[in-house]
Amino acid sequence: MGIPTYLLNDGRHLPAIGLGTYGLRGEAGTTAIVSALEQGYRLLDTAVNYENEAEVGEAIRRSGLPRAEVLVTSKIPGRHHRYDDAVASTRASLERLGLDHLDLHLIHWPNPSQGLFVEAWQALVDLREQGLVRSIGVSNFTQAHLERLVAETGVAPAVNQIELHPAFPQAEMRAVHAELGIRTESWSPLGKRQAQYDAPAVRATAEAHGVTPAQVILRWHHQLGSVPIPKSGDPARQAANLDVFGFTLSEAEVAAVTALGRPDGRLFGGDPDVHEEM
Numbered sequence: 593m594g595i596p597t598y599l600l601n602d603g604r605h606l607p608a609i610g611l612g613t614y615g616l617r618g619e620a621g622t623t624a625i626v627s628a629l630e631q632g633y634r635l636l637d638t639a640v641n642y643e644n645e646a647e648v649g650e651a652i653r654r655s656g657l658p659r660a661e662v663l664v665t666s667k668i669p670g671r672h673h674r675y676d677d678a679v680a681s682t683r684a685s686l687e688r689l690g691l692d693h694l695d696l697h698l699i700h701w702p703n704p705s706q707g708l709f710v711e712a713w714q715a716l717v718d719l720r721e722q723g724l725v726r727s728i729g730v731s732n733f734t735q736a737h738l739e740r741l742v743a744e745t746g747v748a749p750a751v752n753q754i755e756l757h758p759a760f761p762q763a764e765m766r767a768v769h770a771e772l773g774i775r776t777e778s779w780s781p782l783g784k785r786q787a788q789y790d791a792p793a794v795r796a797t798a799e800a801h802g803v804t805p806a807q808v809i810l811r812w813h814h815q816l817g818s819v820p821i822p823k824s825g826d827p828a829r830q831a832a833n834l835d836v837f838g839f840t841l842s843e844a845e846v847a848a849v850t851a852l853g854r855p856d857g858r859l860f861g862g863d864p865d866v867h868e869e870m
């Protein structure tokens with residue numbers, strides 16, 4: 593079954609699932625990313641701070657796939673928010689990737705105490721004009737951060753990549769995104785080491801559909817309208833994680849997974865109003 597795509601607010605398309613690449617480094621990382629492309633992934637999520645942009649670029653070349661068939665996301669780190677630094681950061685990412693454009697480029701964290709994310713956003717707007725990036729977005733932005741971008745630049749992000757998994761379903765941010773025309777992407781979509789595979793709402797639903805608990809969780813993201821980017825270095829798990837477009841959860845099953853959410857369900861306390869990454 594093919595991967596559906598979403599139409600973004602800038603007229604471009606985004607696959608409904610991608611591969612997270614955090615931790616996929618070195619030769620083993622490159623091999624794992626090539627494997628994911630062979631399984632059918634067409635969206636790869638990297639970042640300057642993952643220190644694996646070279647591996648991502650190498651994997652695309654090794655896969656033999658036409659460049660136009662693979663979408664690459666990277667992210668500007670907190671230490672590069674000043675306008676000139678954001679431009680230089682993007683050029684350096686392209687250099688490491690060995691590519692002439694990024695398909696989606698994000699501001700990794702808003703770092704509000706620095707107060708520079710609007711400068712980074714203006715750089716992204718200009719880089720898009722120049723063709724170095726196709727779609728532009730943000731990550732870990734709150735409603736207030738998003739509204740400030742729109743108020744000061746008139747440009748809404750195409751995507752906001754946020755922490756979203758069953759323990760932290762982000763109903764309020766999903767509603768904000770719907771209002772602003774922003775596509776949600778889910779980071780740590782499985783919940784990483786705290787994945788709730790054994791929660792009855794997940795395990796019983798998996799048994800009912802003849803799928804795995806991870807597939808239930810990834811399908812839940814899809815039915816929320818969010819793009820999950822699960823990371824796996826294992827070819828079998830990569831393939832299974834991609835195979836979530838051939839079954840449908842009932843509304844009650846979706847609601848039961850959402851009900852696993854807790855106010856303190858974040859994995860490491862990454863509240864973007866206070867947590868900052870450089």
Ligand code: NAP
Binds near residue numbers: 611754780824833
């Ligand atoms: P995740 O995708 O929720 O979980 C990854 C973990 O789950 C790995 O240990 C993986 O191990 C395991 N796994 C994958 N598929 C599985 C399956 N079917 N069954 C059982 N275990 C499975 O967590 P994540 O890597 O933190 O998040 C995904 C991506 O989001 C990252 O790689 C990164 O690209 C992005 N991210 C972005 C931000 C941000 O601030 N924007 C923050 C965190 C993450 P194996 O590799 O052994 O399969």
